Amino acid sequence: MRTIIVFFLIFYSFFLHNTVNSQAQTTNTVTLNGSVVNPAGRPVPSLTISLRSDSAIIQRTVTSQTGSFQFNSVQAGTYIITAAGIGFKTMQTSKISVVSAMKLPPLIVHPEAAQLREVAISRKPPALKMQDGKLIFDVQQSPVASGSSAFDILLRAPGVTADQDDNLQLKGSSAVTVLVDGKMTYLSGSQLANRLKGMGASQISKIEMISTPSAEFDAAGNAGIINIVLKKNTAKGYALDLTGGAGSGRYFQHRESTAGNIRTDRFNVFGNLGYEYRHTLAKRTGEQENPGGAIINRRLNDVIKSKYYTYRGGIELNVGGNQEVGFLYTGYTDDWSRDASGPTIVTGTSNSEVRNRYVQLEPYYNDGFNLNYKLQLDTNGRFITANADYISYRNHSDGYLGNTWTDAAGYEMLPYQQLNFHQPSLIGIRSVKTDMELPYHQLKVKAGLKYSSVTIDNDFRYDSLQASGFVPAPTLSDHFVYTERIAAAYLSAGKRWKNTHVDLGLRIERTYSDGNSISGAVRTLRNYTDLFPSLSLGHELSGSFRLDLAVSRRINRPTYFKLNPVRYFSDKFAYSQGNPDLLPERAWIYTLTGTINKDIIVTLTVNRTGNFIAQTVQVGPVPDVLVTSSANFSHQDRYDLLLVKPFRILSSWKVNSTVGLSHTSYPVPGARRIAQAAVDLLVNNSIDLPSGIAMELTGHYASPTLNGMYRYRAYGSVDAGFRKSFMKKKVDARVAFSDIFHQMNYSAMTVRSLVLNRYYNKPDSRRVNLTLTMHVGGKLNRGRMQEIEEQDRL
Template sequence: MKQLTKIFIIVALAFTGGRLNAQTTSPPRATVTGAFINDQSKPVDYATVTLLRAKDSTVVKGTLTNDAGRYVFDKITEGKYIIKGTSVGYQPAFTAAFDVVNGQTNVTAPVLNMTTASRSLQGVNVVASKPLIERKLDRTVMNVENSVLAAGNNALEILERAPGVTVDKDDNISLKGKQGVTVMINDKLTYMSAQQLTTYLRSTDGSNIQSIELITNPSSKYDASGNSGIINIKLKKNKMIGTNGSLTVNGAYGKNFRDNTSLTLNHKNGNLNVFATLTRGDINRENVIAIDRRVDSASKSTYFKQQTNMFNKIHYNNYRFGADYATSKKNTLGFVVNGDYTNEYNDNTGITRLGLTPAAADSYQTTIADMKQTYRSFSANINDKYQIDTLGQEISVDADYSKYRNNSDAVYDTYFFRPDGSTQRRPLFIANQTPSTITIWTQKVDYTLPITKTLKFEAGAKFSSVKTDNDLQAQVDSTGTVNSHQFVNDPTRTNRFVYDEKIAAGYINLGKTFTKTSVQLGLRAENTSSTGDLITYNQVVKRNYLNLFPSLFVNHTLSDKHELGFSYSRRIDRPNYDNLNPFRFYLDQYTYEQGNPFLRPQYTNSFELSYTYNKTINLTLGYSHTTDVSTQVILTDTITKATYQTNLNLNSQDSYNANVNSPFTITKWWTGNINATAFYQKFKSDSLLGGQLNAGKFAYQARLTQNFLFAGFKAEVSGNYQSSLRYGLFDIKPQYSVDAGVSRSFAQKKLNIKFSVSDIFDTRRNNVSSHYQNVNLDVRQKNETRLARLTLTYNFGNSKIKIRQHQSGADDEKGRVKSGN
């Protein structure tokens, strides 16, 4: 309790420190002015000016020179000072020491002469840029900011290009062949359902992304959710002093047109940093899915041949704004607000042919589905970071609130015909309304204490409360009349599902650095209490469990060119909110998706060994064992002959993987990166659908990216191949594609034009089959993947002087997410 009291005192002092200082009587103060000139005695504009105390070089204030090379510092107290000047293309310079005497009102500092840093080759502009793929201590980083292909693509499309990442036909994200990935935005995890996350990633423009971090074995500081690790999407932050921003407009065309406009604004002045992003866009896309399946009963087999043409139209608007303010030299207060306003329309037309043999149909039916969906979200975060001392001791506090509202209104019209086209029976008309609300509250505190220069202690605590409310209102037409539907309540499908979950967590980390070895030990504890209430059927599922999650990281430097690393962590995957929801979402009368409120959490122990050569070539070997593994399965109702997708717990999953990543340089204008992953996954279940599952398969992925510089242009070509693989009951067929793009900057790099084509040869397809027990199914899906994009970006405002990038106090909001539509 005493320690908790100390924490609140520290935070309170952070807010009141400025006020107490203001009440202290100030001594007389002076205005200090001066000027910078270069070797030709011309003014040096927009140079960084730093006022230092002469006795210990302590920084007092900072500013910039104006167009005339002059600067001003006001309210300077008595003492001896030095002016430091820095600017791009010049050597750092210092004035002689000068005095500010008590009683003076105006002081002129010595003129500072700036010397050119070095001679530059005429006509040659050397620009340093980060490689596309970087390997760091605990993560792999994909630097999207400088990639040509990022322009015009959304976040979900860019994720597909990250090393070891795949996105399947339902937008489920896998890392090194494993599902269960946790997605973060700016070190924060959003509590979104699968559908909400997919919509958010599709509406996040690639030009706003700085990098994507792949963390396969997170430390105890992170939430324990995510058996295959964390994907952290880092959005761009303001690095410039003054006011600046960018406007991005792009259009794309495949079979349909889509467009996007994004405006980013930043303002940095003294201790205040304000930022905002507004994005709007329209996505029109087509998707064709064909399903062949056989349903066996005691006396006969029925064959289904189904094809559904889907047209999807999305209009979205989202915003993000916030501010960081340094209330004192030790304290920074910040807030961030995000919102999304999206409307989605789906127009699906499907034909299903039924017969006793695969060759001939005895009847067929057509289903026309009209769905309208709205997504509304709002989230707010307030954070405070207080530096207790200059040795690195600090404390940060976060509080978060999020609310998501979804509404879906769907009507399904199904008509039944004989083989000759005559009407077989009365049509079936059904309707659904599925309002859904998710509300999240989280609070967390993190504390860091450097005990010595080589020993660091970290600790923290977090509490989260999540409530989801899903109300399925289902109707059926009572007349069967085509032009005048009269819907009445369908009690067999109407239901309401409410899910409450509370998680209390705490962690400790202890890190020690030796001469060539660094070690970090961590332990996290999480207590989960959840209640799933199927209100209409009066079914309640309650759970309460406490888990411990240890972690270990060891890194050893063998020599300047050889490094070894080892990591271990235990993690949990709680069921996704969508997967717990028992509602039925129909494609047609014989095809639907249904959640499972009885899903249990799965647990994973992960091990990884890494080797780095010359800080460029990276090799990792990994193994993980998952118990109670949750996976998608296809089930068949032999009475209604319907096939539906749901999630079940299998006994275990063993996963082995190896990854190699290497950049290469052929010439100074031709560079690239190659990334390859090989993995083997084995699934076991003692009693799945009345049989024993013991299935595994070796698979691999490879991506080759090449970058070219010529005549002021930058080009990029990327090729990707994924072999066939096995995941649970599904056999996934190979996938491959080629993307390319070219860009050029104009108007002193303020205007950038990029043209790119994704899936040039239109080869990317999602073909899946499942043959186990009474499940016999083949799926072929083709999305609209070949798109030509033109993107224009204009940067405006001050872009000359970069400042230290401000780090906010908010590090993590934890949740579990995965993508799927």
């Protein structure tokens, strides 16, 4: 911590000296006013207007409903103004000399060629593109997204998969960091999955995948970052969206939401309410062959119901022209329940059957508070931001696992057995951070500080049914308390020339963690400091070819769930258990990207991870009982080659194809190195039909991949959707057909293990969804989403 403080005292001294000098130069400033019109002289709203000096952006704003814009506090000098927006060609003025306040003549923007026909459909951005080192997956234009959740959408993105427990994986690794509007969720595993399943696709603008993040991002996430960007707009006025949707697979589901805002020059007040009822069935089967000869087959029908309520509200205030203050509250309640039943059949050493029932009620509550501030220091792009967050998660899980064990003739071998469990869990997260962007001469300098504290209290108690009733089972119960504190600082600098850019960054993080298994009398303390350098180089070799290289060092701290040594039973013969001795992963990631004609993308990524964390399986201390846990493997090497190629079959039929090739290898304890080559194919068809109907047809195939002791089987899906707008685009109707041929599955088999374990899980993924959205007023502004990083590891 002292190292971080000294580092920033030196930097702040330099910063304050230069800020004072710059402010002394900005006492004489002026105002620029202007407007944007089309060739017919009509105003064009919602265009992005940039004020530039050389190649640097000094200020940026958006045209109002009347097409007007304004730049305040502009220093005297020479500038260029650009206007850009979807459906219009980018317009750039000649150099403008600014001496005093002035009103510019109207700027004229021309529509793209696809806009020239009177009834033409707006030119759509590509479904997948590479921009600033990010692979961007466009969601808001997709008819297929109708009625889907954020979790469903992620599984359609290239390289994103999930295991049998809904743990998200990127490029074969669960060491992925999930952000929402650049802020992490502090959730992982099933809790993250449930959060994403409650987030409707109608809220999402796009998904960004970053393989080699820069120093300004938290260092967590060896596989990279997934950033979910929510819809937003800066247009003035009021807006209200009313959305209702219904769908059916095995069971009926529905979703309703309303979102609105009022925005003026001085403030933006926004809020939304949502409710979703989910009812799904997953069919889970498995086969376990133990060294002693016992063969255990499982069949389980897992019925899950969820009543998911979301609520969010906030205000953003413009204070004094160069300062912004915001407050945001977010919350959700998930009334979640599970009722799973099915037989476990034992053969080999004996012939018997265990009839199981697993019932769980788990209401989940979340409240998050954010206070944010931004100070614009001058018109040269210097600003400071600050965020303070407090987040609370609470769940009170209650349920039971009951079973009856019978022999081959159907007679009871043992009396009815039942384990009741009670699992109150309290999580508190506190975080403060400040970031600065400080252009200095020809350098773009960024710096920041962050401190976070996480406390988790999980008291898992089992009660066993005995002849006298239910009695505590202390050998199965555990009270686990985890505390983690991280102090971080970063500094980065970038310079751009005509065809080349260089960005260098360094992040330092000091981590203290205390995992205390009170019942098990096991306590693990860790205290360490890491440096995370990053480098990005880019050069445009010609007008049609660009080459980018990025290098980044990352860390993946074990999730809190993986550290908790309590046992989570699946049935009488299987349970999962955390490992408090897990060490953090550390990785070097190298990415080389070539872009041809701005649409053909070829990316090579090399990932070398030390102390690789993955699932292990073994027979536990009780014979024939399968124990799933996590362990550190010595290292993992992974190579990924991604090709993105759009093309047109007809003028109204555009295809975006993505091919991902990968090779993963690592040594397995007690065996030699194992390896797997894999392919991931994604084909997206966008078709403009008559009467203004947009159609989308998407196919996805993923070949077998490796993860820890498991080799996952291939799977695929085909989705289709249609979209049509009515009443001058005030009503939007979408219908989507998900997994039409019902090919989605999560299945795997152990490799190089003493225990042969197979599982095959079939989710309720074949569904039809209809969604209607009515827009009232202007364009909706949902406010800036504020989330923090520690949420991603709960």
